Amino acid sequence: MTKLIIDPGHGGNDSGAVHENNQEKNFTLDISQRICDYLQNHYIVDILMTRTTDVYLSLAERTDFANHQQADYFISIHINAGNGTGWESYIWDGPLDQETIDAQNTIHSTIMNRIGPTYGVIDRGKKRANFHVLRETTMPAILLENLFIDSENDLNLLLNDQFIDDLSHAIGEGLAKALSLPQKS
Numbered sequence: 001m002t003k004l005i006i007d008p009g010h011g012g013n014d015s016g017a018v019h020e021n022n023q024e025k026n027f028t029l030d031i032s033q034r035i036c037d038y039l040q041n042h043y044i045v046d047i048l049m050t051r052t053t054d055v056y057l058s059l060a061e062r063t064d065f066a067n068h069q070q071a072d073y074f075i076s077i078h079i080n081a082g083n084g085t086g087w088e089s090y091i092w093d094g095p096l097d098q099e100t101i102d103a104q105n106t107i108h109s110t111i112m113n114r115i116g117p118t119y120g121v122i123d124r125g126k127k128r129a130n131f132h133v134l135r136e137t138t139m140p141a142i143l144l145e146n147l148f149i150d151s152e153n154d155l156n157l158l159l160n161d162q163f164i165d166d167l168s169h170a171i172g173e174g175l176a177k178a179l180s181l182p183q184k185s
């Protein structure tokens with residue numbers, strides 16, 4: 001069975017990006033739990049979360065856990081900040097196998113096809129970066145930056161329950177396609 005790690009960014013005394021009383025760590029946990037529920041309801045897959053509560057984990061603890069579990073795929077969920085708008089995905093900017101590139105293409109397009117037309121979310125593109133969780137994982141890995149907490153338009157979407165549900169389901173569908181997860185009968 002495919003073993004998937006879902007990593008909700010930040011947690012505990014690491015709030016991640018903050019805007020007014022909104023904290024990145026709460027959005028990332030909510031979205032991650034909805035992805036997990038959606039996949040477990042519809043697909044045959046073994047999912048492990050790096051955290052399921054509001055606790056602090058170092059980046060090394062997250063990747064050590066995934067590597068120790070010998071997972072097949074790692075996805076990290078984040079919210080962006082810094083006066084931009086829109087959605088983007090990242091894979092490592094070091095040497096990569098084709099599997100990681102193909103999975104980004106599939107996941108990225110599945111999500112943007114859902115949240116682009118319906119909610120007008122801007123596609124910031126498929127990117128590469130030297131992030132710890134992308135570099136130190138021994139399995140293919142992706143990191144998603146899901147809108148900007150400090151953009152008024154983006155924050156309104158992040159506070160919209162229907163949007164969070166649609167986004168989480170689209171991420172789940174992208175993962176199911178990329179990992180060829182068998183559907184539950």
Ligand SMILES: [Zn+2]
Pocket residue numbers: 009010016017024078079
């Ligand atoms: Zn973050």
